[in-house]
Amino acid sequence: MVTLKFLLDQLVAPVPGGIGRYAENLAREVISRAPAGCEVEGIITPPKSEGAPTVEQIEERFPGLAHLEVTKLSRSTLAQSWSRGLLTGAIGGGLIHAPSLFAPLQPLGSDGGVQTVVTVHDTVPWTHPETLTSNGVRWHKRQLKRAWQHAAAIVTPTHAVAEQVAELYNFGDRLRVIPGAPSRDVHLPENPDEAAERLELPDTYILAVGTLEPRKGLNKLVEALAKIPDAQLVHAGPDGWGDVNWDSLCADAGVERSRVKSLGFISNTDLAVAYDRATVFCMPSIDEGFGLPILEAFRAGTAVVHTDVPALMEVAGGAGIHVPLADESTFVERLSVALKNVLGDEELRESLVTAGHDRFPIYSWGYSADLVWRLHADL
Template sequence: MTTLRVVVDELIGDAPGGSLRYAEELTRQIIATAPPGCEVEGIVSNVPQETLDDLTARLPGIARLVRLPLARRELIMAWQSGLALPGAGGMIHAPTLLAPLRKHDRVNDGDQIAVTIHDVVPWTYPESLSSTTVIWQKAMAKRARKHADAVVVPTHAVADRLAEFVDLGDRVRVIGGAPATTLRLPADADERAARLGLPGRYALTLGSIMPRKGLVPLIRGIARPEAQSIPLLIAGPDRYGEGSATGVAAAAGLPEDRVRALGYLDDADLAVVLDRATVFVYPSLAEGFGLPIVEAFKFGTPVIHSDDPALVEVAAGASLIVERPSRPDDTDGYAERLAEAIGRVLTDDTLRSRLSILSADRARAFSWRDSAERVWQLHADL
């Protein structure tokens, strides 16, 4: 029996985020697509039995979970130092950089390690992460350069940019993600829409007001006449640092009902909000994949986004693209371009209909099953 061991420690966190969603969806499909004669084990830090039982329930079909002797914090430090731990060998796939990256013998012992780097933010926008996270990510990327047999990235754009910072040679493989399988319209969609107070038409975005996400110029763009007075709903946290999205809106002279922070939404609420949005706007300046636009595609929602290379690659012509600021002080210009794009979608019925059709069609290109099968093929090639 051939065993693929997946590091599933990312699943023990309760904070919502793309890496948790990616790890859980991919692992489930790796289990579901296991070739004949193959099985999947999970590797996890030293968690309580209750957490282990929960993980087993969330990953149906997993052969077993291997609990390592160290708690998560200690495991992170141990693997950063290259410390060998019992139970962390064999054929390993890590949906993040958290992996036992150390010298091993792939040819004679059959050991192999594939890790995942989701973006180049630690190098390009380090201020958007904690200093500890930046140091750890860079250190683990260096370990991957020395010891990983393959490095998975979500887009060719990330592969190209990553090569500027870490020389991984020909070991990089592009395997993207897909919308969550749990992101679907619930039977009580009307009741949820009423509870959320969704207006008849609205622009939707996702994220916080950290500079990299581009929400501040978007909010300022909503204040411009080109945006046709459409309300902006924001899925995600209202506050970032000392500021808030509603505070930015107030400073831009917008009334309270023009910009609303919805906070974190469960998948059912998010599906309703995405499905009923007039347009989804994603002004982020730097992404690795851009899962939010793929989620919007799933519901045939017209999408506007920045010309970040990863977003352009993922959208593949199914969206309206807005040029990012050419320099840090060009936020007013970016706000104007975003407002103009929103105005175009709102006033041009033909464009809006075409974007909706392209969006729904593009969504069919993304499948967790396909991603998982490519992971199996990657390890077979190694």
């Protein structure tokens, strides 16, 4: 029996974020589509962060998982050790698939037949280091260098990120693209009206989804909101870092706090309701590696406005309205105009909805899982 060790540690991270959703959805399909004679073992560190799922809860989320191994050492200990080439044998050898750079990279050809594949979701530590913590930037840079030295292959979620990574290191044919897709868990509940009432969603609103952090461009979105009279903003996502909070963002932009509703981290079914009831979904990020929320908005039948970040342009495929980031002095004005146009033009919204419905089926977790197995077989 061939065992693929799949690192699921992002699920117990303090903020699982988009990488956590990528890891969970991909792992489920990798498990269900395992070839004959192959199985998948999950690897996590001890769940210690507040609100983290238990080991039992994680096991329940992955039917067919052969085994869920919990490391003896903490996530922080392993992260720092692995980035320095220490304790890389902590989870043994064999086939290892890491849906992030959190991986025990050992020299190629080392004892134990180690074959480690890592995933690079974006190049933000190089392009926009100011939007991350200094420790996070250093860690990512060390890990990517180690991946260049020791990884059997490097996965990116888009061709845009693959091109950016190739400019940093020459990975040759070790560089592969395995995209994400809309999550099956993000679906409407039996009574969406009841959920919308419980969430106290406005009749008309702009929706933003993602961790509340500098890179997401939510400060610019609030500034744009100030230029759209009576418009309301709803945000779904956990708090992040960088002293970013809605009270200060609204105060700085001169927007009444009541015009912004923060749902925090919500369930997948509640998220589906938020997408479904939104008038327009906006992704004002200054950098991204994929853009899963765009696909989820497309599937929900919601018009999309986004920035011209290369990965977002690739994922949207022209099915949304994009606002170029160039010329920062006019960006907020241009973003507000785009949002006003969509909010006020039903025919435009309908055309965007149709385009989105045609776009999102291109992406499939089943296809991505098949690419994972094909990659490990090729190696």
